[in-house]
Amino acid sequence: MTRVLIVDDSITVRALFESIINESPDYELAGSLENAKAAPLFCLSNKVDLIIMDVYTKNRENGLEAADEIKKKFPDIKIIIATSLPEASFQEKARKAGCESFWYKELGDMDLNSIMDRTVNGESVYPEGTPAVDIGIAKSVDFTPTEMEVLRKLCDGKINKVIAEELFMSENTVKFHINNMLAKAGYSNKYQLAIDAVEQKLIVPGF
Amino acid sequence: MSFAAVILVFAYAGMITTDLCGAVKVYRLRNIIHAFPEMIMHMILFFETFVAEKACKEGSLFGLPVGRDFNEDFSRFFIFILIASLIAVYDIITLNLEYVKRITSINPSSFGIAAERIDCGLLFAETDGTPVLVNARMRDISRQIIKKDRTYAANFWDRILSCEDPDIIKTEFAGNPTFIMRDGNVISFSRTKLSDGRKEYYEILAQDVTELYKHTEELKEQNAELEKVEERLAGTYSNVADLRQERELLSYKLHIHDELGNSVLMGARLLDGRDIEHTDIDKLCENWTGTLNNLMSNAHQGEKTGENIYMDVINTAKTLGVRLILKGDRPLRSDILSFALREAVYNSVKHAGADIVICEGKLSDNVYEFKISDNSRKAFSDIKEGGGLSNIRRLVEAQGGSFGISLERGVVLNITLPGEAK
Numbered sequence: 001m002t003r004v005l006i007v008d009d010s011i012t013v014r015a016l017f018e019s020i021i022n023e024s025p026d027y028e029l030a031g032s033l034e035n036a037k038a039a040p041l042f043c044l045s046n047k048v049d050l051i052i053m054d055v056y057t058k059n060r061e062n063g064l065e066a067a068d069e070i071k072k073k074f075p076d077i078k079i080i081i082a083t084s085l086p087e088a089s090f091q092e093k094a095r096k097a098g099c100e101s102f103w104y105k106e107l108g109d110m111d112l113n114s115i116m117d118r119t120v121n122g123e124s125v126y127p128e129g130t131p132a133v134d135i136g137i138a139k140s141v142d143f144t145p146t147e148m149e150v151l152r153k154l155c156d157g158k159i160n161k162v163i164a165e166e167l168f169m170s171e172n173t174v175k176f177h178i179n180n181m182l183a184k185a186g187y188s189n190k191y192q193l194a195i196d197a198v199e200q201k202l203i204v205p206g207f
Numbered sequence: 208m209s210f211a212a213v214i215l216v217f218a219y220a221g222m223i224t225t226d227l228c229g230a231v232k233v234y235r236l237r238n239i240i241h242a243f244p245e246m247i248m249h250m251i252l253f254f255e256t257f258v259a260e261k262a263c264k265e266g267s268l269f270g271l272p273v274g275r276d277f278n279e280d281f282s283r284f285f286i287f288i289l290i291a292s293l294i295a296v297y298d299i300i301t302l303n304l305e306y307v308k309r310i311t312s313i314n315p316s317s318f319g320i321a322a323e324r325i326d327c328g329l330l331f332a333e334t335d336g337t338p339v340l341v342n343a344r345m346r347d348i349s350r351q352i353i354k355k356d357r358t359y360a361a362n363f364w365d366r367i368l369s370c371e372d373p374d375i376i377k378t379e380f381a382g383n384p385t386f387i388m389r390d391g392n393v394i395s396f397s398r399t400k401l402s403d404g405r406k407e408y409y410e411i412l413a414q415d416v417t418e419l420y421k422h423t424e425e426l427k428e429q430n431a432e433l434e435k436v437e438e439r440l441a442g443t444y445s446n447v448a449d450l451r452q453e454r455e456l457l458s459y460k461l462h463i464h465d466e467l468g469n470s471v472l473m474g475a476r477l478l479d480g481r482d483i484e485h486t487d488i489d490k491l492c493e494n495w496t497g498t499l500n501n502l503m504s505n506a507h508q509g510e511k512t513g514e515n516i517y518m519d520v521i522n523t524a525k526t527l528g529v530r531l532i533l534k535g536d537r538p539l540r541s542d543i544l545s546f547a548l549r550e551a552v553y554n555s556v557k558h559a560g561a562d563i564v565i566c567e568g569k570l571s572d573n574v575y576e577f578k579i580s581d582n583s584r585k586a587f588s589d590i591k592e593g594g595g596l597s598n599i600r601r602l603v604e605a606q607g608g609s610f611g612i613s614l615e616r617g618v619v620l621n622i623t624l625p626g627e628a629k
Contacts, residue, residue, distance in 0.1 A: 012460070012463075037595075041527050044557075058519075157433075
């Protein structure tokens with residue numbers, strides 16, 4: 001029996017996941033938490049085989065950071081990152097942390113069972129690409145990876161000079177990328193771009 | 208003119224030139240008077256050469272017979288000519304060396320030279336206003352602002368500050384009085400009191416800060432714009448979590464709704480007597496149980512009020528195997544206290560191996576005092592404030608409270624928070 005820990009700040013989501021697990025003959029509920037930071041502590045004194053981890057949990061506690069910590073201390077625990085945010089960097093961060101699978105909660109079918117089965121069986125299940133969201137008249141997938149990096153720094157409130165230093169490029173290159181994004185999105189200034197990216201949850205500042 | 212006379216004339220001309228250059232270049236024009244005796248002597252010798260030659264040609268000098276020919280006695284004069292030439296060359300070389308020495312080493316005139324060369328107006332004066340050193344740039348600036356080259360320091364500073372010229376804009380830059388001049392340049396004044404141990408002096412600087420001022424003004428404008436954007440972004444950020452949660456909730460509510468619908472349809476068919484053979488009763492009951500459970504949990508989802516906020520922490524603690532006990536006074540709803548309790552539970556599990564965390568609160572003079580401790584037996588000699596504890600400190604102090612850690616019988620967090628507004 002695979003013992004499953006659920007980490008999600010929504011009581012409804014947790015209840016739904018709990019009922020799915022309880023109805024399954026192969027899974028047993030190990031625990032249910034609303035804070036990501038509590039997950040590594042829970043694993044210290046409880047047997048856990050699989051974790052369904054939300055990214056953005058209560059008090060802005062980061063599920064990816066918690067997953068990274070758990071993977072370092074308990075490499076045998078399998079982790080499925082579950083999120084409804086189309087944030088561009090989450091999949092890469094999840095892979096980097098060593099998470100086995102990644103699941104967009106609201107997109108595609110609500111087949112948590114099959115994700116869990118495949119993960120427990122040793123498969124790594126990641127979606128192809130991130131969901132596209134509208135940024136102005138463009139789709140988020142129209143932006144290049146470098147443009148996304150510049151956009152992320154912009155949404156963190158950094159000025160061009162600091163962005164250039166942190167991304168090891170010249171200020172003119174930063175301006176070039178911003179102008180490209182503005183042209184694609186049909187915006188006249190970078191603040192509109194940043195606001196839209198955050199409102200659409202393409203970028204979650206601080207994550 | 209004879210060859211010897213020509214040589215002598217050139218030699219004396221060289222000496223006179225050297226005297227003049229030395230006076231101007233090395234010793235400054237005001238010291239030219241020191242060069243006069245030597246220069247006059249050399250000028251006499253210069254003209255004397257012409258007179259001597261003429262006398263030789265005419266055979267008499269002022270009526271006195273002269274029997275010498277410059278060229279005939281060239282060999283006698285040669286040594287004298289050689290010495291004179293060498294003196295001239297020596298003068299030229301030493302003068303240049305003196306000049307180089309003066310500009311490359313510190314000497315009494317160095318400071319004056321340096322003062323003239325710096326890129327700002329400079330004035331040193333005694334505290335009663337007597338100027339000690341003023342450079343040309345300061346005099347020029349003074350003329351532009353107060354229309355006078357009066358650089359008496361005590362009066363000068365006040366006169367600068369009370370400038371009433373309508374064409375000059377008075378402002379402040381980096382805490383210093385600053386003037387935007389007619390030509391667009393921005394001059395910033397600063398005054399410092401210096402002491403050499405015995406006496407005090409004023410040092411007044413007038414610096415051209417045009418570029419810096421321009422960039423600062425541009426930055427101020429950009430900052431003002433950014434502040435507006437920040438406000439808007441802050442509003443957006445604070446909504447992100449709520450919007451996301453609402454959207455997720457809606458999505459799952461729709462799912463529950465669909466499940467409920469399916470369960471009702473199946474139940475209705477069963478009751479109607481249709482599809483009895485094909486209906487898995489157990490599965491139907493399971494579906495209904497699951498749907499009802501989801502509906503029940505959905506009913507509890509909602510805004511946390513009052514004790515619920517602390518119940519969440521208590522439940523989290525319970526899941527981690529910790530019993531969280533709340534005693535005494537506490538605000539009806541405090542996100543900060545809730546955050547602090549959560550961090551205390553985490554730290555107790557992670558570092559102290561405790562299984563009971565107690566929070567004792569007391570309200571006195573509209574100030575809450577909390578003591579959060581655990582039942583750990585582990586002794587700590589020092590605590591480093593990591594991310595969690597420093598976040599508590601930041602949140603508490605932002606509210607006007609205080610945060611401290613004591614190591615009496617384990618780790619105790621001491622928090623004060625202002626009471627609720629009346």
